[in-house]
Ligand SMILES: [Zn+2]
Ligand SMILES: [Zn+2]
């Protein structure tokens with residue numbers, strides 16, 4: 001008994017970008033925001049500490065979580081296994097500053113272990129994530145919107 005129309009088309013995942021790092025989210029989790037019913041689907045990376053874990057950064061910077069897409073309240077999050085599986089095969093660049101390596105989640109796992117074994121935590125920040133990181137991020141996103149060609 002196949003349920004046609006229930007499964008989401010894969011092209012939808014194709015277009016998904018993590019709102020934090022602007023790449024294909026790896027180990028993506030889906031934030032359940034107040035606009036979920038209206039189709040808002042903010043996927044965000046929830047990778048290990050050796051990669052840019054956008055979700056932990058997102059969570060640490062704000063007490064009240066707001067959806068990065070619609071600014072609605074985020075009340076929960078969930079794992080969409082199908083989305084995760086699909087997006088883990090998407091390539092993205094290494095989160096390590098100047099590194100130009102790119103690959104799938106598996107490739108990156110291997111790469112980070114081999115090439116950046118000592119780099120733990122988000123690149124460029126030493127110490128706990130602060131509100132400043134979030135401000136930088138918002139500025140960054142604004143700039144992206146402005147300079148979008
Ligand atoms: Zn991300
Ligand atoms: Zn939303």
Ligand SMILES: [Zn+2]
Pocket residue numbers: 094095096099100101111112115116
């Ligand atoms: Zn690298």
